[in-house]
Amino acid sequence: MxxxxxxxxxxxxxxxxxxxxxxxxxxxxxxxxxxxxxxxxxxxxxxxxxxxxxxxxxxxxxxxxxxxxxxxxxxxxxxxxxxxxxxxxxxxxxxxxxxxxxxxxxxxxxxxxxxxxxxxxxxxxxNIRIGELQAGYLSKMAPTGSYALLDGPTKDYNATLLHLGWMNVLQPLIEKGDINIVIDEYVNEWDAQEAFTIIKNYLSGNNPDLDVIIAGNDELAGGAIRALRQFNLKKKVLVAGQDAELNAIRNIVAGDQTITIYKPxxxxxxxxxxxxxxxxxxxxxxxxxxxxxxxxxxxxxxxTSQVVNQQNIQLTVVSEGYLDESDIFDAN
CATH class of the missing domain: 3.40.50.2300 (Response regulator)
Structure with a gap:
């Protein structure tokens, strides 16, 4: 047995x-x-x-x-x-x-x-549509002015697609003379520090005019925001990112970042x-x-993706369980 x-x-x-x-x-x-x-x-x-x-x-x-x-x-x-x-x-x-x-x-x-x-x-x-969402939202808020474009790395094809989306919206405004692209640079490795340096160097060169920053993701947007803070320009420059990162949503709540893109x-x-x-x-x-x-x-x-701004944080990243409400609001 x-x-x-x-x-x-x-x-x-x-x-x-x-x-x-x-x-x-x-x-x-x-x-x-x-x-x-x-x-x-x-x-x-x-x-x-x-x-x-x-x-x-x-x-x-x-x-x-x-x-x-x-x-x-x-x-x-x-x-x-x-x-x-x-x-x-x-x-x-x-x-x-x-x-x-x-x-x-x-x-x-x-x-x-x-x-x-x-x-x-x-x-x-x-990703082309994401670029169009970013540029379309900010260009409606600032139909004239100086724009900075912070692309991702060239080895990531999404950076190219995002740029195509941006230019689909911005090119007619450029041709009309309504907006001026003052920065258009690819950033290695989606590096926030490099984004910070690009914006800092521009603002350090006696270039006070900067109205909009469109960044390939929230890491780059965060680096740009750090530079804006050094020059007392936070909340004065419109900033778009992508990925609905926690820090980006906190920046939106604080008014330092205008929008991000929430990907499903x-x-x-x-x-x-x-x-x-x-x-x-x-x-x-x-x-x-x-x-x-x-x-x-x-x-x-x-x-499809969607824009996240101050008004719809609860209806997007919170209601869908992507981020916890306490993590967003308790930090601000």
Missing amino acids: KAFRLIFKGLLLLALLTGCNNKPKIGFLMDTLSIDRWEKDKELFEKQVEELGAIPLVRVANGNSPKQFEQATQLLYEGVDVLVVIPVDLHASRDIVKSAHEKGVPVISYDRMIRDCNVDYYVSTD IDALVSTAANMAIKLANKEPINTSITVNNGYKLVPSVLL
Whole structure:
């Protein structure tokens, strides 16, 4: 009887291990966790993939493109069924796609497009539209004046798309002579300190006229605001950011930042996770949108974003559970 129990337990353990091994493995290659919003993506992705019955394998490259390629190689060696990639470098990440396809593993480009390669799918927000929202909102408040544009890094294609959106709105005003672009610079690594230096150097050069700053994300907006404070210009210059970071929302409450853009992180994660599971299970995926990555029209899902200002904080980031009300208002 004892021997029978031991055999039964052994068979049960083997069944459990076999069941676990049959679960799809979904690799998630991330650029960085240095920005708050990426922590949310990571936590939500791991939770969603596990709830869908798969195993999430997350690796973070900390802004190092060669390291991200090494991490991809390791995950492919470990037998992942799908790779979801937030590329460190829009061009260098082509090698990840190539290596994955050599192993028969599909690749989803998440939030940022991997350029000039045969990437399988793209899940993101409409970044051109985000740029239009930022520029449209502030240009209505300040239809004339001096504008500073703080772009993200050139290796992130989202920075290019945001700039296209800005110029869709601003170019007619520039041509009319209503506004003047006094700064238009790409900032390495989405670095707040570099954004601070750019604005500080401009204001230090006897350039008192600055009416609007449009920044590629809230990190850059925060750096710009620090410079404005040094010159006693806070609340006097309109500032737009993106990502609805906690500090940005606090700045909006304080009146130092005008708007940010709230991206539907839950929906982005859910879309990517469900798509990855379908790919792992060889199930069809239907998309009605394509985005040109320089090599092909990539089947895509583009989600909508919304402006957050002082008036709708409660109705957006608070009501949807993205940020806690006490964290926002107790600090001000």
